[in-house]
Amino acid sequence: MTDEIRTLTQRLADEPSSLAFLELGETLRRRGQLDAACKVTRAGLTRYPGLADAHDLLGRILSDLGDLAGAFDAWADALRFDPMRTGALKGIAFLYFRAGDVAAALDHLQRAAEADPDDPAIPQAIARVRRDAGRAGLPAVEEPAGPDRHREAPAPATEAAVAEADVAESDVVQAIPAAPPAPAEADRAIPHDSPFAGIAEDERGLLLADASGQRLGGEVGRHGMESGDRVAAQLAGLSREAARATRLLGLGGWHSIAVETADAHLFLSAPTAETVLLAVREPSVPMARLGLLAERAGRAARHWLEQIR
């Protein structure tokens, strides 16, 4: 055990509720002690489940371990708590690139560029992805469409394109192992029509919308009137607005919005950086329980979106 790790371990032992686990996890990762890094970070996440830094770190560790699906989930969680987290955006971008989904890779890199316009590595990575995709004969997209577009199952990237992409100036890129991931069998399955199948007895009252205000799935409405499309339209840009509010007031990334009305409880969250989930129930359902339902629905929605893609 090196002095640095010993010191960090001692600090964490002295203050188990501190954020020292982040530094210890990162140090262990850099030294290649990945299992230990994973254990420390996961333990930290049990105390700080909403900490984007910890999810981002876990993503890098799992990526180093070759668990690309796990890395994807961890980075998606990081984005849920901090939609502008560039490390997670870059990580997911390169996972998409390796899976041959150039459009999704560019989407995420461009969002990373918006979030951190001072990082010169991001425009370089965008240019590299476009160039390599063209060279490899992959369907490059000059101006990516909105995040709601429906994609076919990704074709694997060529080794040449992947190898070139590995040279990009980012820890995340360097951390991604060489072999392109094979899509899991589950990912090839035809997705259910509803993102919320099996989540609750009554799927009504759960709605998933994309960032541009289009309904992806689910229904809301009362008195027999379906109004999902109109509600989804009101949710366009909500995630950005909420993130701006919490950031400007020093509260970090946004996590959720709980809304009480006289005749309903509403709970909003962002299962992914590009989507908003709305859960509506009668006011007799405690808000905390509605939050748990929304969390479960969010996980189902993420899985459903991955299947669609």
Added chain:
Amino acid sequence: MTPAQASLDRVTRIPGVRGALIASAADGLVVAEQLMDGVDGRAAAALTGSLIARLGRTAEEAGVRPPVFVQLRGEEGSILAAPGSEGLVLVAVVGPEANLGLARLEMLDAAGRLG
């Protein structure tokens, strides 16, 4: 002490509350405030006003009545908002350690007296 200041005083006395203000929901202008250093009252008022308006439209489209209490939860705290009468909204910025249950009750009561 004006009724507005009295309302803010009650809310800001709750442990973990970093500040509170009363704003006009329509234009986000601050009517009264009691904030800790470093909390940008104008930003809080404008952003919360905009968010409340959006959530009001969302509720309307969903066929339910307007919000009476909103909690926007961030990684390191929350923004709480309780719309009152005459287009005013009571806003509080709270840290992660705040007693949210107490803050909610105080704010609902205080918002009922606004205007």
